[in-house]
Amino acid sequence: MTVQQGLTCTLSAFSGLSVELLHSGKSLKFQAHGFSMRPLLRDGDLLLVEPAKSRKIRVGDVVLFSKPSGSVVLHRVLQIKTGLDGYSFLIQGDQIPTPDGWIPQDRVHGRIVKVERSDQQFDLNKPIIRILGLLAVLRSRFGFGRKGLPFHLERAVKRLPLFYRYLI
DSSP: OOOOOOOOOOHHHHHHHHHHHHHTTOOEEEEOOOSTTTTTSOTTOEEEEEEOOGGGOOTTOEEEEEOTTSOEEEEEEEEEEEETTEEEEEEEOTTOSSOOEEEEGGGEEEEEEEEEETTEEEETTSHHHHHHHHHHHHHHHTTOOSSHHHHHHHHHHHHSHHHHHHHO
């Protein structure tokens, strides 16, 4: 039997600790708080984050990154560009109307690889979850609203048996 112990800390302490752990090559498991990544990631989910390797981050991945304020946030990669300073990632929460902006690779610390919710575990590298991530990217990039055909298509996708267990 494995016993897991948790550590409770402030947001600023968590930000510093998570960045240090990930940059030292260690994975991090913590409980999600917030609603910006619903429906795939939910408040209370346990998330496993692995250290980021810029070349392995793909469009649709959910990454842990630092905001200019120093706090860390989990949002989805919408686009990737390469420049003289390396990679930059356009990042946005699934429920947030505007992107966080272009985030340089040195502020992207980890990538979510697993979600635990109740008695279920989801591997975010599985093809079905990758498809959901890419659909979320399309939704964010093209601003599907709460009306019209895009909204009805989104509702229909959520009800498909293939996706239902992850989104409802």
